[in-house]
Amino acid sequence: MKIKTIEFVGSAVSKSQYPDDGLGQIVFSGRSNVGKSSFINSLLLSKNIARVSQTPGKTRLINFFLINKLFYFVDIPGYGYANVSKAEILRFASMIDEYLKNPLIKMAILLLDIRRVPNEDDLLMYEYFKSLNIKLLIVLTKADKLSNNQRVKQVNMIKNKLFKEDVIIPYSTKSRINHDEIWTYLEKAVGLENED
Ligand code: GTP
Numbered sequence: 001m002k003i004k005t006i007e008f009v010g011s012a013v014s015k016s017q018y019p020d021d022g023l024g025q026i027v028f029s030g031r032s033n034v035g036k037s038s039f040i041n042s043l044l045l046s047k048n049i050a051r052v053s054q055t056p057g058k059t060r061l062i063n064f065f066l067i068n069k070l071f072y073f074v075d076i077p078g079y080g081y082a083n084v085s086k087a088e089i090l091r092f093a094s095m096i097d098e099y100l101k102n103p104l105i106k107m108a109i110l111l112l113d114i115r116r117v118p119n120e121d122d123l124l125m126y127e128y129f130k131s132l133n134i135k136l137l138i139v140l141t142k143a144d145k146l147s148n149n150q151r152v153k154q155v156n157m158i159k160n161k162l163f164k165e166d167v168i169i170p171y172s173t174k175s176r177i178n179h180d181e182i183w184t185y186l187e188k189a190v191g192l193e194n195e196d
């Protein structure tokens with residue numbers, strides 16, 4: 001997809017602040033430090049999103065980016081932060097809970113570090129998307145940190161042990177491996193498979 005425009009349209013903590021134009025939304029989710037901001041930037045060939053997503057305060061909100069005026073990328077807070085109070089975890093959970101019931105969500109991307117066995121938080125998030133019947137794409141980040149052999153091994157391990165029926169795609173912001181393939185899934189999810 002050719003990226004023509006990216007607009008940060010705002011942050012939300014509750015329903016009344018979500019965009020109300022009816023456009024489809026793609027959600028990005030993953031453990032803190034998994035490479036979520038880097039991945040989003042790399043998909044958009046842009047530094048804008050990282051800048052916004054790393055503004056203090058905004059990382060704990062739901063951030064909406066309008067792409068080509070056609071659909072949204074939605075950056076939700078990462079999970080598994082160290083040093084976050086129980087009260088804050090509960091506040092995040094209810095905010096994300098409310099958001100994920102939004103029927104405009106067309107797909108969720110769950111990011112996992114290719115080098116790690118998915119942990120309890122990852123599995124919870126995974127089950128949660130499944131329980132809501134949200135279409136899921138699993139992206140394994142930092143693929144450049146492994147050799148080709150190791151990469152294949154990790155993909156198979158994660159696929160066989162954990163996510164048998166799901167699409168699992170390795171990615172690296174360095175090599176941009178599978179960039180176009182991932183875009184094909186995203187375009188299809190928002191109903192734009194024939195655009196260029
Ligand atoms: P938080 O917002 O802090 O939870 O992190 P995040 O998930 O947005 O991760 P971020 O994009 O900030 O990346 C975390 C670290 O991983 C940074 O040092 C990135 O440069 C690095 N990183 C992300 N993607 C890749 C990748 O594909 N390859 C390599 N080698 N490093 C990566």
Ligand code: MG
Nearest residue numbers: 036037038053
């Ligand atoms: Mg980030």
